[in-house]
Amino acid sequence: MKTDIQIAQEAKLMPITEVAEQLGISFDDLELYGKYKAKLSDEYLESIQGNQNAKLVLVTAINPTPAGEGKTTTTVGLGQAFAKLNKKAIIALREPSLGPCFGVKGGAAGGGYAQVVPMEDLNLHFTGDFHAITSANNLLAAMIDNHIHQGNELGIDTRQIIWKRCLDMNDRALRNVVVGLGNKSDGFVREDHFVISVASEIMAIFCLAEDMKDLKERLSRIVVAYNYEGKPVTAGDLGAVGSMAALLKDAMKPNLVQTLEHTPAIIHGGPFANIAHGCNSVKATKAAMKMADYVITEAGFGADLGAEKFLDIKCRIGGLKPDAIVLVATIRALKYNGGVAKADLSAENLDALAKGIVNLEKHIENLQKYNVPVVVTLNSFVTDTDAETEFVRKFCEERNCDFALSEVWEKGGEGGIALAEAVLNTLDTKQSAFAPIYSDDLSLKEKIETVAKEIYGAEGVNYSDSANKQLAKLEELGFGNLPVCIAKTQYSLSDNPALLGRPEGFRVDIREAYVSAGAGFVVVLTGAIMTMPGLPKKPAALVIDVEDDGRITGLF
Numbered sequence: 001m002k003t004d005i006q007i008a009q010e011a012k013l014m015p016i017t018e019v020a021e022q023l024g025i026s027f028d029d030l031e032l033y034g035k036y037k038a039k040l041s042d043e044y045l046e047s048i049q050g051n052q053n054a055k056l057v058l059v060t061a062i063n064p065t066p067a068g069e070g071k072t073t074t075t076v077g078l079g080q081a082f083a084k085l086n087k088k089a090i091i092a093l094r095e096p097s098l099g100p101c102f103g104v105k106g107g108a109a110g111g112g113y114a115q116v117v118p119m120e121d122l123n124l125h126f127t128g129d130f131h132a133i134t135s136a137n138n139l140l141a142a143m144i145d146n147h148i149h150q151g152n153e154l155g156i157d158t159r160q161i162i163w164k165r166c167l168d169m170n171d172r173a174l175r176n177v178v179v180g181l182g183n184k185s186d187g188f189v190r191e192d193h194f195v196i197s198v199a200s201e202i203m204a205i206f207c208l209a210e211d212m213k214d215l216k217e218r219l220s221r222i223v224v225a226y227n228y229e230g231k232p233v234t235a236g237d238l239g240a241v242g243s244m245a246a247l248l249k250d251a252m253k254p255n256l257v258q259t260l261e262h263t264p265a266i267i268h269g270g271p272f273a274n275i276a277h278g279c280n281s282v283k284a285t286k287a288a289m290k291m292a293d294y295v296i297t298e299a300g301f302g303a304d305l306g307a308e309k310f311l312d313i314k315c316r317i318g319g320l321k322p323d324a325i326v327l328v329a330t331i332r333a334l335k336y337n338g339g340v341a342k343a344d345l346s347a348e349n350l351d352a353l354a355k356g357i358v359n360l361e362k363h364i365e366n367l368q369k370y371n372v373p374v375v376v377t378l379n380s381f382v383t384d385t386d387a388e389t390e391f392v393r394k395f396c397e398e399r400n401c402d403f404a405l406s407e408v409w410e411k412g413g414e415g416g417i418a419l420a421e422a423v424l425n426t427l428d429t430k431q432s433a434f435a436p437i438y439s440d441d442l443s444l445k446e447k448i449e450t451v452a453k454e455i456y457g458a459e460g461v462n463y464s465d466s467a468n469k470q471l472a473k474l475e476e477l478g479f480g481n482l483p484v485c486i487a488k489t490q491y492s493l494s495d496n497p498a499l500l501g502r503p504e505g506f507r508v509d510i511r512e513a514y515v516s517a518g519a520g521f522v523v524v525l526t527g528a529i530m531t532m533p534g535l536p537k538k539p540a541a542l543v544i545d546v547e548d549d550g551r552i553t554g555l556f
Contacts (some may be wrong), residue, residue, distance in 0.1 A: 008119035039253035051290040059298040060307035067332035070379035077114030077408020081416030089294040095270040099170040102541040112409030132251035136244040155227040163224035168197035172534030195531040204519035207269035207281040218518040254284040273300025275487040277309040282318035301490035303363040346383040358502035373430035375402040470513040495527035
């Protein structure tokens with residue numbers, strides 16, 4: 001069986017100028033990054049603003065397991081299937097982070113015959129957007145320390161600097177560091193921290209900003225520290241906004257690439273969903289909605305994370321309304337949730353399937369609370385049996401969900417036609433009445449508890465002493481009207497990764513809260529979640545290599 005990278009490297013790509021022509025985009029509207037990648041010019045994006053909006057379809061999934069779900073693969077395959085049905089569709093995805101690429105999760109370009117290409121470029125440096133975000137983040141960090149070194153005119157309390165440096169790599173040794181060691185000229189000695197670039201507020205701002213004006217306004221509102229009087233100090237106070245915007249100027253333009261079947265794909269932005277808001281940029285999504293009749297986007301990890309943040313943060317801030325949601329599951333993952341060991345997932349086991357399908361059930365219930373029609377798809381494996389498939393089909397249809405098998409990994413767009421037809425039927429026969437699950441005027445604790453109880457299924461929330469103080473201070477400073485971005489493990493509906501299926505009777509532990517004022521939400525950390533991941537014992541980096549002819553191997 002061919003690997004994903006072998007399939008991608010054997011594919012014949014279409015010049016990106018020809019992919020663009022399918023959408024009526026001229027050569028002059030593109031800023032080329034080689035033969036197969038391009039950014040969309042500001043002039044082009046401005047020219048399409050009067051176009052009618054496309055139907056917006058969100059793809060999400062059950063909680064991830066070692067058995068695999070295939071959310072991005074399904075998203076790509078669904079876009080290819082729409083094209084085979086002669087529908088004008090665009091895929092809108094996030095850019096992958098280098099951290100998981102060299103860590104344990106691998107890349108994020110889809111798989112099999114449902115991939116975005118060039119796969120190696122996408123998973124590595126791509127068009128340099130993440131480097132621009134990292135540089136802007138660290139410029140601000142440098143300006144904070146320089147301001148203190150040069151006299152600290154703003155009276156920054158060095159014990160209350162909340163801005164962290166970042167790096168797009170899993171590096172646990174950088175979670176807690178000391179800077180300024182050495183001579184007096186080397187700066188003020190203080191404790192500092194790193195987050196992975198995809199958890200930086202710059203990434204969140206980048207993905208929520210509508211244009212350059214909005215970007216600069218959001219950058220100016222970033223709270224970097226508090227002064228000795230306990231008042232916020234912002235990036236605007238430091239005079240850092242113009243230089244940060246200059247670093248981000250070109251990165252703000254969405255990237256155009258293609259699938260293996262030459263379906264257009266816009267890839268832009270990439271916040272993690274377990275520690276950030278998990279969606280591609282508002283700018284890219286809105287551009288795609290002016291360029292086609294259907295836009296298929298995804299949100300990271302399970303629906304309790306990515307979809308919740310897409311619906312409660314991105315749609316709220318960006319003024320978006322999804323018309324349908326595709327919920328991806330696999331029989332193997334459902335049996336894993338039912339207690340079957342990974343080595344035994346290939347054997348038919350209806351009892352385990354019945355036990356584990358409660359995870360899918362909870363996600364269906366959650367998504368229906370947003371009043372958006374749901375289509376469930378099973379990402380098909382050859383080990384699935386007819387009895388298992390029919391069990392899931394009946395289960396979903398009893399819960400008012402359309403259902404379809406997806407075989408896009410093996411068959412590309414052809415294997416997604418049944419799913420595409422189910423989605424089109426849902427769009428034609430069911431109306432979305434989307435609304436976020438909580439209102440702006442609730443308190444921060446009420447918003448946290450709404451998500452914990454309604455989405456996770458918790459019976460309540462525990463707050464650390466520091467979290468109680470932080471939330472009270474944020475309310476006092478006027479940030480109580482913002483949505484909450486909850487950082488939580490992706491492996492469970494709870495904040496304990498060991499609790500599979502549909503856990504009950506648990507409480508969510510909140511240990512820390514801080515404001516991302518530029519992004520426009522309050523970040524809440526649960527359990528043991530880390531904003532700087534570490535590498536596993538055997539990271540993927542051990543098997544990635546470059547052949548003498550320049551061909552990359554080992555990516556997946």
